Amino acid sequence: MALLILGVALWAFAHFFKRLFPAKRAEIGDKAKGGVALALLASIVAMVIGYRGAEFIPVYTPIPGIGHLNNLLMIPAIFLMGAGSAKGVVASKIRHPMLSGVTVWAVAHLLVNGDVASIILFGGLGLWSLVQMYLINRAEGAWSRPVAGPISKDVRVLIVTFVLYAVIAFIHNWLGYSPFQGTYG
Template identity: 25%
Template sequence: MAWGEFILALAVFLGSHVIPARFRGPLVAALGRRGYVIGYSLLSLALLYWLILASGRAPYVELWPQWPWMRWLVNIAMPVAVLVAAVGGMAGLMAGFALWGAAHLVANGDLAHVILFGLLLAYALFGLALGLRRGAAMRPTWPRLALAVLVWLALYLLHPLVIGVSPQP
């Protein structure tokens, strides 16, 4: 079962992003657009969290070593990723998610994390392309900027407790 949990978490996470397309109409009708978005977002976050934890429990197969500059890269990229996600609508969210995935891909050179962050990066880039095609505009406002700072600070400070790894270089 060494890889079993990771494969199951990955399949459920990916399935949760494919299957709802078939049920979106009835769910929006039943829950309302806001209810659907909140429910689906919470489900996605919970499944992403499980997937991240499962990737950490998968057997460690090193593809490249971790160097100190890689953690610096993540610590520089994450405030930018959160800021872009906070002010850019759907395209910004996907751009921030892509930056998050790319930085973590570089910093985590084991097989399970390369699969995890590589797939999430590809998914985010696909979503970014769709968002840009729709002409999504960035809307930086002071409340969104303040929210971005608070979210980044929470992610940074809670990372050791929630993920089990310190983001400090």
């Protein structure tokens, strides 16, 4: 469990560094990008190994059939994670599409996973995304909406979303977690 907590903390700190210590980040300059990338890679490895190796300690029992809502929520979560970089219509309507996607992803996974490790992983990353949005908003002030790009960019993201959804479902099945059960236990 300690490795999982370390991974989530490292992920959050690597992302918060720029916002919490802007002078230090500016002093380091572009050299910081490599260090941040390594920290993020290490955090992902720690989270995966920590989560997979964590003891199952139940906290709450997911509602029977709630897996279907999880599956449905994953579509906007994946879409939002890509919509910001696509510069389509959605990117001009939502200030933080990628972070919003992470929040939806985290909530969806907390609906179907009621154990301590899941609360640490999904709850931790969901909390990170909310705090990150707050820190960005505080640092940058009022949002001036970008000009909306063509809807065709959002359509491409939607197509990629369904392809990624299928890949993610395949990987979950391969790891032994069928996402289409509807009820988890």
